[in-house]
Amino acid sequence: MDRAVAEALDRGDTLASFRERFPIDDAGPIYMDGNSLGRTSYAVRAALDAGVHEWQERMVSGWSDWIELPAQVGDRLGLLIGAGPGQVLVCDSTTINLYKLADAALSARPGRMVIVGDANDFPTDRYVLAGLAAARGCELRLIGSDPITGLDLDELAGAIDEQTALVSLSHVNYRSAARLDLEAVTDLVHRHGALMLWDLSHSAGAVPVALDGAEADLAVGCSYKYLNAGPGAPGYLYVRKALAEDLRQPICGWFGHQDQFEMGPAYQPAVGVGRFLTGSPPILGLLAVSAGVELVLEAGLGNLWAKSQALTVMLADLIEERLAPLGASLASPREPARRGGHVAIAHPQAWSWCSALLERQLVVADFRTPDAIRLGPAALYTRFVDGYDAVERMEAVLTSGLTADPGDRPRVT
Amino acid sequence: MDRAVAEALDRGDTLASFRERFPIDDAGPIYMDGNSLGRTSYAVRAALDAGVHEWQERMVSGWSDWIELPAQVGDRLGLLIGAGPGQVLVCDSTTINLYKLADAALSARPGRMVIVGDANDFPTDRYVLAGLAAARGCELRLIGSDPITGLDLDELAGAIDEQTALVSLSHVNYRSAARLDLEAVTDLVHRHGALMLWDLSHSAGAVPVALDGAEADLAVGCSYKYLNAGPGAPGYLYVRKALAEDLRQPICGWFGHQDQFEMGPAYQPAVGVGRFLTGSPPILGLLAVSAGVELVLEAGLGNLWAKSQALTVMLADLIEERLAPLGASLASPREPARRGGHVAIAHPQAWSWCSALLERQLVVADFRTPDAIRLGPAALYTRFVDGYDAVERMEAVLTSGLTADPGDRPRVT
Numbered sequence: 001m002d003r004a005v006a007e008a009l010d011r012g013d014t015l016a017s018f019r020e021r022f023p024i025d026d027a028g029p030i031y032m033d034g035n036s037l038g039r040t041s042y043a044v045r046a047a048l049d050a051g052v053h054e055w056q057e058r059m060v061s062g063w064s065d066w067i068e069l070p071a072q073v074g075d076r077l078g079l080l081i082g083a084g085p086g087q088v089l090v091c092d093s094t095t096i097n098l099y100k101l102a103d104a105a106l107s108a109r110p111g112r113m114v115i116v117g118d119a120n121d122f123p124t125d126r127y128v129l130a131g132l133a134a135a136r137g138c139e140l141r142l143i144g145s146d147p148i149t150g151l152d153l154d155e156l157a158g159a160i161d162e163q164t165a166l167v168s169l170s171h172v173n174y175r176s177a178a179r180l181d182l183e184a185v186t187d188l189v190h191r192h193g194a195l196m197l198w199d200l201s202h203s204a205g206a207v208p209v210a211l212d213g214a215e216a217d218l219a220v221g222c223s224y225k226y227l228n229a230g231p232g233a234p235g236y237l238y239v240r241k242a243l244a245e246d247l248r249q250p251i252c253g254w255f256g257h258q259d260q261f262e263m264g265p266a267y268q269p270a271v272g273v274g275r276f277l278t279g280s281p282p283i284l285g286l287l288a289v290s291a292g293v294e295l296v297l298e299a300g301l302g303n304l305w306a307k308s309q310a311l312t313v314m315l316a317d318l319i320e321e322r323l324a325p326l327g328a329s330l331a332s333p334r335e336p337a338r339r340g341g342h343v344a345i346a347h348p349q350a351w352s353w354c355s356a357l358l359e360r361q362l363v364v365a366d367f368r369t370p371d372a373i374r375l376g377p378a379a380l381y382t383r384f385v386d387g388y389d390a391v392e393r394m395e396a397v398l399t400s401g402l403t404a405d406p407g408d409r410p411r412v413t
Numbered sequence: 414m415d416r417a418v419a420e421a422l423d424r425g426d427t428l429a430s431f432r433e434r435f436p437i438d439d440a441g442p443i444y445m446d447g448n449s450l451g452r453t454s455y456a457v458r459a460a461l462d463a464g465v466h467e468w469q470e471r472m473v474s475g476w477s478d479w480i481e482l483p484a485q486v487g488d489r490l491g492l493l494i495g496a497g498p499g500q501v502l503v504c505d506s507t508t509i510n511l512y513k514l515a516d517a518a519l520s521a522r523p524g525r526m527v528i529v530g531d532a533n534d535f536p537t538d539r540y541v542l543a544g545l546a547a548a549r550g551c552e553l554r555l556i557g558s559d560p561i562t563g564l565d566l567d568e569l570a571g572a573i574d575e576q577t578a579l580v581s582l583s584h585v586n587y588r589s590a591a592r593l594d595l596e597a598v599t600d601l602v603h604r605h606g607a608l609m610l611w612d613l614s615h616s617a618g619a620v621p622v623a624l625d626g627a628e629a630d631l632a633v634g635c636s637y638k639y640l641n642a643g644p645g646a647p648g649y650l651y652v653r654k655a656l657a658e659d660l661r662q663p664i665c666g667w668f669g670h671q672d673q674f675e676m677g678p679a680y681q682p683a684v685g686v687g688r689f690l691t692g693s694p695p696i697l698g699l700l701a702v703s704a705g706v707e708l709v710l711e712a713g714l715g716n717l718w719a720k721s722q723a724l725t726v727m728l729a730d731l732i733e734e735r736l737a738p739l740g741a742s743l744a745s746p747r748e749p750a751r752r753g754g755h756v757a758i759a760h761p762q763a764w765s766w767c768s769a770l771l772e773r774q775l776v777v778a779d780f781r782t783p784d785a786i787r788l789g790p791a792a793l794y795t796r797f798v799d800g801y802d803a804v805e806r807m808e809a810v811l812t813s814g815l816t817a818d819p820g821d822r823p824r825v826t
Contacts, residue, residue: 023469033473040469048465048697055643056436056453059777060446066644095666095692096509119678124667124692127680131665224693230468231479231696252544253508254537263782265532267540279508279537280637282698283644284461364472369676 001317006388009314015307018299019381029361030390035177035202035342035376036366038228038292047291048230051284062283069286070255070277074236077227077293080301081200081219082210083238087273090223090289091281094201094235095124096251097220098168100276101237102132104247105166105195105218112165112194113137118151119144122174125199129168138165148331149338150178157188164194171209172202172340175368177312177332179207179340183214190215195243201225204236205296206341206379207305217243226341226378227292234285239273253278299380307379309336311387315343315375318391323347326398331372342376344368345394352402353394362393414730419801422727428720431712432794442774443803448615448755448789449779451641451705460704461643464697475696482699483668483690487649490640490706493714494613494632495623496651500686503636503702504694507614507648508537509664510633511581513689514650515545517660518579518608518631525578525607526550531564532557535587538612542581551578561744562751563591570601577607584622585615585753588781590725590745592620592753596627603628608656614638617649618709619754619792620718630656639754639791640705647698652686666691712793720792722749724800728756728788731804736760739811744785755789757781758807765815766807775806 010016022039024031031039054062074088081088091097106115117129119142126142133140143159145151150173160167167189172179182198189196198219203209205226211219219238223229239247249269254260255277258268269275296304312332319330323345331344347353354367365373373394377387423429435452437444444452467475487501494501504510519528530542532555539555546553556572558564563586573580580602585592595611602609611632616622618639624632632651636642652660662682667673668690671681682688709717725745732743736758744757760766767780778786786807790800 031472037468037473037476039472040465045465045469048461052453052458052461052643055450056458059444059452060450060779061771061777062644063450092505092509093666093692093695095668096505096664099664099666099691122667123670123673123676126678127665127667127670130680131663135663222693230465231475232693232698233695235692250544250548251509251512252540253506253512254535254540255508257536257540260536261782263536265539267543278512279506279648280635280645282506282646282695284697284701285645285695288697358474364474366473369674 001321003385003388006314006384009310009384013307013384015299015303015379019383021295022381024381030363030386030393032363032365032375032377032390034378034382035225035374037231038225038378039381041228041292041295043291043295044228044230044288047287048284051287066283069283070281071274073286073290073293076290076297077204077236079297080204080293081238082212084212087241088236088238089273089276090234090236090286091277092235094199094220094222095128097235097237098125098128098199099132100249100251101197101218101220101239102129102166102168103250105197106132106136106138107248108246109165109195112163114139114141114163114165116141116143116159116164116167118142118169120147120173120175121170122199125168125170148176148178149333150176151180153184156185160189160192160194162192164192166195166197168197170199170202172207174202175372175374176344177202177340177342179338182209182216186214186216202340206308208301211238216240223289223292227289227296229285229288229292233288234282237276239276241272244272244275249275251278255279255281296380304379308341311377311379311382311384312336312339312341312343314384315377315387315391318388319343319345322391322395323398326395328398342374344372344374346371347373349402349405352405353398356397356402357394360397362397363390414734416798416801419727419797422723422797426720426797428712428716428792432796434708435794437794443776443799443806445776445778445788445790445803447791447795448638448787450644451638451791452794454641454705454708456704456708457641457643457701460700461697464700479696482696483694484687486699486703486706489703489710490617490649492710493617493706494651495625497625500654501649501651502686502689503647503649503699504690505648507612507633507635508541510648510650511538511541511612512545513662513664514610514631514633514652515542515579515581516663518610519545519549519551520661521659522578522608525576527552527554527576527578529554529556529572529577529580531555531582533560533586533588534583535612538581538583561589561591562746563589564593566597569598573602573605573607575605577605579608579610581610583612583615585620587615588785588787589757590615590753590755592751595622595629599627599629615753619721621714624651629653636702636705640702640709642698642701642705646701647695650689652689654685657685657688662688664691668692668694709793717792721754724790724792724795724797725749725752725754725756727797728790728800728804731801732758735804735808736811739808741811754791755787757785757787759784760786762815762818765818766811769810769815770807773810775810776803
């Protein structure tokens with residue numbers, strides 16, 4: 001494959017103009033880390049400016065509108081994850097939301113003492129579940145999934161039984177991008193009477209998700225990857241409408257109260273998903289999420305997903321053609337039907353390789369221990385030639401030789 | 414007292430020039446709600462602009478510096494609450510931080526089954542404690558404090574015993590501004606072997622706090638009041654250095670891990686206060702807190718506190734002179750030594766009065782159920798004539814007559 005193929009794909013790209021919605025310096029390194037931190041869009045920048053201006057002008061009176069933002073932005077974000085209105089809130093962080101929902105799920109299945117998860121899931125997911133399990137005297141059963149192809153459904157089925165209270169899994173794996181069948185897994189979990197909690201951090205805005213369609217129970221995710229809301233922007237949570245009234249929120253904050261400004265003696269949880277709010281929501285963060293979500297909605301999730309698949313298929317082809325002969329290998333599922341929006345590349349000196357690409361200002365990607373580089377070509381602003389050039393630059397660096405991969409690596413994200 | 418007195422006080426105000434650090438429209442209503450939501454400063458606006466620019470330029474590489482912000486900004490904020498370095502983190506919200514610290518305190522005092530709090534404390538504090546008590550089968554013992562003078566120390570002493578695991582109180586009451594003796598209370602609690610958790614939301618940046626000096630254990634607070642970091646800006650937490658290693662964080666997120674990017678199988682809490690981090694910190698929010706804290710440090714907390722006392726003493730005098738004859742009364746301690754940075758005014762039609770002041774664009778204050786208006790003249794940007802004029806406008810509205818106070822009040826903050 002030569003560059004002309006990528007150029008032709010760009011000419012046929014109906015989303016090409018969306019790249020202009022982001023301030024991008026074409027002389028800079030190629031950004032292939034949209035799966036870690038999405039780019040700044042003009043829309044988000046304007047939303048933050050407007051938010052600061054609104055704070056300045058309205059001061060405390062702004063709260064009469066701001067107070068609705070977690071649910072309002074949540075409803076819009078819900079369109080990206082197949083969630084009807086009144087089920088999604090934008091609030092807190094992914095970690096906090098995971099904790100709240102997992103704890104609520106365990107309380108809703110008293111007597112069941114097992115949590116099932118994935119040993120290769122993102123660290124915060126595993127740690128939060130382990131912390132809850134220890135606090136409650138539950139067993140955390142982590143399945144040792146394949147680091148490339150992901151969780152095996154038969155193995156999962158073997159781990160779930162009538163003792164299982166909760167199964168918590170990432171829809172798309174943070175490292176390999178292996179993607180689970182959300183509907184089939186949810187159905188399996190429900191057959192055993194357990195609750196299912198999905199982490200959609202690597203899904204929302206990249207791949208289609210149908211929470212309501214799968215009758216999913218609970219979900220969480222972040223807004224700073226494919227939703228481009230900025231570093232540490234708020235997370236979100238989903239609670240199926242029929243389930244909300246049965247759930248008890250562990251962190252009983254005043255924003256989750258049925259009548260917040262009554263300030264009465266007893267905590268009365270709000271009707272519905274609103275009970276999962278806690279403290280004062282971060283208004284500038286919410287406005288950034290709102291603008292980020294609207295841009296994705298404008299592009300259309302179906303269009304983005306189609307382009308994402310074409311991008312990652314091209315990357316997989318190029319990795320095999322150019323990088324495999326140099327000792328690298330695709331560390332993601334080959335078929336887009338089993339994959340999310342990024343691809344991973346394994347190499348024994350992955351850390352030195354990734355560092356050299358960054359130091360020489362060629363490609364921004366990220367290293368994931370012990371031996372992988374992730375390429376996340378966000379469809380909203382990444383061209384096919386970007387993918388092509390990135391692999392070519394990676395090939396050149398590998399050919400020129402790498403320094404030894406230090407055992408004690410500096411702290412990087 | 415006539416307006417010339419206030420004008421003279423303004424002429425002698427060494428902090429007068431700090432008002433110019435805030436974009437203020439003198440034709441607008443008088444803002445007396447800095448104790449609820451602080452004003453936008455030019456410094457915070459610039460910090461947010463710079464943060465967005467840094468995100469745009471550095472993208473994911475920015476994390477190599479951003480990752481230090483919770484502790485760095487925490488150390489600077491620590492200067493305002495008498496906390497030496499390595500004990501304060503800016504992260505999550507006040508509600509979340511209160512939950513984390515209260516839960517950790519209960520785990521650190523196994524076998525002790527009583528939490529002591531204040532029945533007139535801010536709702537989220539009471540609700541979080543009640544939620545934790547219910548989840549753990551503890552008793553929450555709320556002391557019925559006086560709504561104006563606040564908690565009686567003898568009454569508090571009577572409520573604490575060898576069964577008490579945790580005492581959690583606000584240093585300055587959200588409604589009356591009644592201020593507790595932080596050192597005496599902490600000492601009392603320690604004499605019974607319990608842990609003390611302070612909510613400093615209405616203290617930080619307004620009144621002096623000496624956490625280390627009082628050998629306080631734990632504290633939380635918010636940054637959107639006297640620190641002017643914006644609506645829903647991040648909260649903070651303090652854990653005494655000698656205590657941190659003994660505490661278990663209930664929400665085991667990856668940012669609290671000892672070696673975050675090792676992404677290993679087991680959660681190992683970070684050494685020191687760092688274990689109380691959870692998920693990705695909100696970078697723009699942190700930059701706003703940083704700028705807000707620096708402005709307060711520049712003005713000097715001693716200067717601010719001196720001016721704040723002069724402002725609230727003047728307000729208390731004016732309330733007695735002008736508003737008491739019309740049926741209003743001071744609902745805060747009279748002496749500054751027993752008070753924080755705001756004053757409350759009780760009136761049977763407080764809600765209608767407060768609404769009329771806002772609707773007619775005269776004074777922005779806030780109503781607190783059932784019968785109080787709070788005036789929070791933040792010393793950083795409030796003139797003595799602002800305080801004088803605010804009371805004069807309040808007098809005029811009260812004299813002109815109010816509509817009946819509706820039983821079912823609209824939802825306002």
